[in-house]
Amino acid sequence: MTLAINDIAPDFEVESTEGTMRFHDWADNSWVVLFSHPKDFTPVCTTELGYMARIKPEFDKRGVKIVGLSVDPLDRHSGWASDIEETQGFAPNFPMIADVDYTVSKLYGMLPAAVSGDPTKRTPADNQTVRNVFVVGPDKKIKLILVYPMTTGRNFDEVLRVIDSLQLTAKHRVATPVNWKQGEDVIIAGSVSDDEAKTLYPQGWSAPKPYIRIVPQPKA
Numbered sequence: 153m154t155l156a157i158n159d160i161a162p163d164f165e166v167e168s169t170e171g172t173m174r175f176h177d178w179a180d181n182s183w184v185v186l187f188s189h190p191k192d193f194t195p196v197c198t199t200e201l202g203y204m205a206r207i208k209p210e211f212d213k214r215g216v217k218i219v220g221l222s223v224d225p226l227d228r229h230s231g232w233a234s235d236i237e238e239t240q241g242f243a244p245n246f247p248m249i250a251d252v253d254y255t256v257s258k259l260y261g262m263l264p265a266a267v268s269g270d271p272t273k274r275t276p277a278d279n280q281t282v283r284n285v286f287v288v289g290p291d292k293k294i295k296l297i298l299v300y301p302m303t304t305g306r307n308f309d310e311v312l313r314v315i316d317s318l319q320l321t322a323k324h325r326v327a328t329p330v331n332w333k334q335g336e337d338v339i340i341a342g343s344v345s346d347d348e349a350k351t352l353y354p355q356g357w358s359a360p361k362p363y364i365r366i367v368p369q370p371k372a
Contacts, residue, residue, distance in 0.1 A: 154261050157295065161186075161288040162259040168219070169229050170247040176292060178247075183216040183319070184288040185311060188251075188262060190279030192224040192232040196305050201232075202240020203308060210312055214319065218246040223257060223271050223279045226250040257282050276302060285311060287318065324370040325352065340365040 155162075161184075163176040187204070189197040201220060211218055222229065229248045237243035249256060252271050257263040262282045280302050287296035295318050300306050317328040326338040340349050340357060349357065349365060357365045 155286075155294055155297065157297065159294050160292050161286065161294050164256050164259055166249050166251065166256060167226055168247040168249045169226065169233075169244070173219075173247060173249065178219075179217060179288065179292065181290045183214065183290060183315065184286075185211065185216055185218050185315075186260075186284075186286045186288065187218075187220055187306070188257065188260075188282045188284050189220065189222040190282045190302065191274070191276040192222050192228045193235065194276050194302070196302060197222075198232070198236055198239060200306050200308070201244050202236045202242050205236070205240075205242035205245045207308060207312070208245055211315075214312075214315055216315060219249060220244060220246060221249040221251050221256055221282070223251050223254065223263075223274065223282055225252050225272065228272075251282075260284065260286065287311070287315060289318070289322070320369070326367070326370065335369060337366050338369050340367060 161175070163174070165172065165174045167173075187200075189201075191197075204218060204220070208218060229250060233243045233248075251257050254263050254267050254271070257279070258265055258267065262284055263279065283300045283302060285296070285298040285300075285306060286294055289295045296314055298306070298311070313333060316334045317332060320338070321327060321341075325341045325344050327341050328338050332338070340353065342363065344352065353367050357367045359365050
């Protein structure tokens with residue numbers, strides 16, 4: 153199964169470090185970041201989980217829930233959490249899914265449907281494709297998919313930046329330009345005609361080209 157932006161995020165029921173999780177019910181009407189790991193006790197993932205725990209307040213401020221996933225049993229998650237806290241200064245403060253039967257990894261296209269067997273006998277390399285970030289909107293649709301190799305740590309500051317853009321553009325008929333950050337100028341969406349734009353932005357806009365209509369970021 154290959155997922156694409158605007159597909160409904162598949163629902164699932166799994167065990168996590170915070171009990172049984174029915175994904176859609178747990179997500180409720182929030183934005184969600186689901187990020188996956190090929191195995192517990194892997195070095196790059198250890199740094200990622202610690203950093204995500206440290207910046208979780210930034211996601212909280214934006215109304216975003218976080219859930220991690222690893223293809224390993226729950227009892228290993230608790231030992232890994234201790235290592236993460238010891239080495240990174242923060243333990244995971246969000247649920248971690250134990251995807252021991254590969255349900256989520258298969259639903260989200262991270263592992264082939266034919267994968268089976270004891271997850272503890274699989275190596276990180278066997279699960280190297282379980283290195284995704286999915287951002288899911290309140291409508292349960294996938295808004296962003298990022299896929300990373302095992303040797304490159306993920307940039308969760310970039311995930312925050314994208315969420316700022318997604319939340320802004322979901323509310324206002326604008327798009328954000330390259331390297332945009334909160335508070336910077338935005339672009340009037342191409343779906344907005346000039347006549348509509350005059351109503352939405354009576355102060356006008358700057359346009360280096362007719363199709364690039366720049367305005368200040370709309371207020372919340």
